[in-house]
Amino acid sequence: MVNGEKERVSLLFMKALVSRGSVDAVSQQMASHPQYLESFLRTQHYILYMDGPLPLPYRHYIAIMAAARHHCNYLVYLHSAQFLRVGGDPLWLQGLEAAPARLRLLDHINKVLAHQPWLTACSHIQALLKAGEQCWSLAELVQAVVILAHCHSLCSFVFGCDTDSDFAPLAKSPNDTPPTFCPFDAANGNTNVPQSLASLDSGCDMVCLKERIQKSREEQERKDERFLQTQTLQQTDMEEEEETICFADPSRFVTDPDFCYQEFARRDEDHFQVLRVQDYSWEDHGFSLVNRLYSDIGHLLDVRFRSVATLPSVHSPDLKRAIWNYIHCVLGIRYDDYDYGEVNRLLARDLKLYIKAVACYPDATKTPVCPLSWTLLKASERIHVNLLIMEARLQAELLYALRAITQYMIA
16 A cells, blocks of 8 residues: 555544444455545444434344344344444344344345345335334335345455454354453454454554554543443343353344345246346436435445446456446346446356355355456455445345335335
8 A cells, every 4th residue: 555545544444443442354354445445434334323214223233134144243243242332222132033023024125135136026115114003114214225235245245355254163162151352342452352353454554543542542441341331141041151242143133044045047037027227227216216215325325336446456447347247137137238248258257156156145155265367366456356246236235125115105
């Protein structure tokens, strides 16, 4: 990184340390692309913490539900800890059945968006908006859908960059007792934090960061103290041992675990219609709808999509376009003005297999096999491909969900 980029990343990390008490591993990996990282963090902070119709505990619980569909330990642990930090009820972390009925109603649309987004229908929206006393408002539902899509796509990045493997073994220590730390408090002075989290990107001056956050130390200590007071959940069954909330088992938040990705191309085309971008696109339809129902989020998401497409890279624009369109293709979205022969010409078979695995079933192999063609690429270029996969998937899920909402509104 050049000095200007180092300074930019340092400032972003400082904000993360002050606001959350840690610089998470995902941010560290994205740091090689500071322009994108800034747009990502701004969007994530907005949907999880800024003004919106949903209370903060609901937002993190929805994130837990989304991450659990892909058995993403990393994100489930992260949002479990944040759920408690913002005052969430520890009992909800016993499992989905312990959550309020309104949250449980999101389970079906969460499942569909995560694995077969083309199934998202007007009826799903209607069921949520007309559920009697447990009904959702349109504004609440839009924010929930954005959080679900954001976290589903982030799971793809986590598995694509092999971040989740650092956390799966930590659920229990060798003697079957709860761990003594939460892996997301890398800045709380805990010397047992895994090295993968304790060290920042080599381009970031840790000494400088420590100096800058010194003034926020007292505030952070108060946050840590409040967190430690709520960190452990006493199970209702007193015979069970206490568990550290950070390490809630993702399977607790999953119903119908056999529901998974299916090959869209092999489906009955009379029943599953291709979503043609000429009929419903982000630019002409999705952006304006989501921005109207959830103020400013459309602009923030649009910056993310544009940022990842314009990042400096050794990858040609044609290659990046092929990656984006291929992901949309396997998720049932087609561009009438695109020659799909370009996908086979520009993407080697092993790269296509990798992209499809990370985009559609990221947790199936836990650690997707990297293409041989990547061996000569820098880490930042491999991360760039994973960013493209994440953003293309995010936009695809949003298109299906927003199209269903549009159909409901005009019905």
